[in-house]
Amino acid sequence: MMKSSMKVALVVGMIVISASMFGLIASSGQAAGPDGFQIAVDDKGAIRLPDIDYRKDWVSLGAWAVAAEEGTEGSEGIHAVYTQPGTVEAFRETGKFPDGAILIKELFSTTTDDMTTGTVSRANDTSGWFMMIKDSTGRYPGNKLWGDGWGWAYFDAKDRINTTTTDYEANCLGCHVPVQDQDWVYVQGYPVLQGNGGN
Numbered sequence: 001m002m003k004s005s006m007k008v009a010l011v012v013g014m015i016v017i018s019a020s021m022f023g024l025i026a027s028s029g030q031a032a033g034p035d036g037f038q039i040a041v042d043d044k045g046a047i048r049l050p051d052i053d054y055r056k057d058w059v060s061l062g063a064w065a066v067a068a069e070e071g072t073e074g075s076e077g078i079h080a081v082y083t084q085p086g087t088v089e090a091f092r093e094t095g096k097f098p099d100g101a102i103l104i105k106e107l108f109s110t111t112t113d114d115m116t117t118g119t120v121s122r123a124n125d126t127s128g129w130f131m132m133i134k135d136s137t138g139r140y141p142g143n144k145l146w147g148d149g150w151g152w153a154y155f156d157a158k159d160r161i162n163t164t165t166t167d168y169e170a171n172c173l174g175c176h177v178p179v180q181d182q183d184w185v186y187v188q189g190y191p192v193l194q195g196n197g198g199n
């Protein structure tokens with residue numbers, strides 16, 4: 001039979017251990033930054049669109065309005081870009097995208113109407129998603145979705161799990177060369193990374 005004082009000590013000890021484990025998990029989660037690899041990548045480096053409500057739970061980095069062809073008014077497409085909240089915090093502190101940061105660019109078709117503000121285009125259906133995930137350590141050498149510090153993948157609207165991208169150098173990189181010195185990201189379109197608008 002265990003003495004009751006020993007029992008108390010044991011219980012207290014267990015509480016301390018589990019509390020410190022939680023502390024450890026919480027702080028290592030923060031240190032590691034966004035949990036992009038857990039939600040979007042398997043052990044071989046296959047990339048999927050994370051099964052999360054990024055529109056509601058993530059930060060809207062910004063949006064690009066693609067002008068309609070000449071003779072047509074408004075925008076023919078809107079590209080809305082999202083990331084985990086931790087990405088913004090880390091970027092404001094370090095000026096860099098943290099390991100595991102995910103950037104999702106959602107492609108919207110548009111509807112353009114005359115409104116009380118003028119001729120205005122709004123987001124309509126989603127046609128697909130471009131996604132990048134920051135990999136600072138080169139986890140998947142030889143995998144053609146990975147390189148230059150990122151995983152790269154496109155998903156058509158009908159399949160969020162299997163990418164149509166086969167080779168990021170051929171499918172992605174060329175168009176991102178203008179922002180090579182910004183870690184390949186068009187950061188000029190994302191005011192939230194710079195601060196809170198001078199307030």
Ligand code: HEC
Nearest residue numbers: 064079103105130131132152153154165171172175185186
């Ligand atoms: C035709 C050129 C072009 C190709 C091909 C291209 N991109 Fe981009 N990408 C851009 C431009 C320009 C932007 C920002 C402006 C915009 O969306 O119109 C952008 C933005 C992005 C963004 C939002 C973050 C950022 O960099 O600003 C992601 C994510 C992205 N691209 C991923 C990809 C991936 C993954 C591929 C390959 C599967 C790819 N892109 C192929 C031109 C391209």
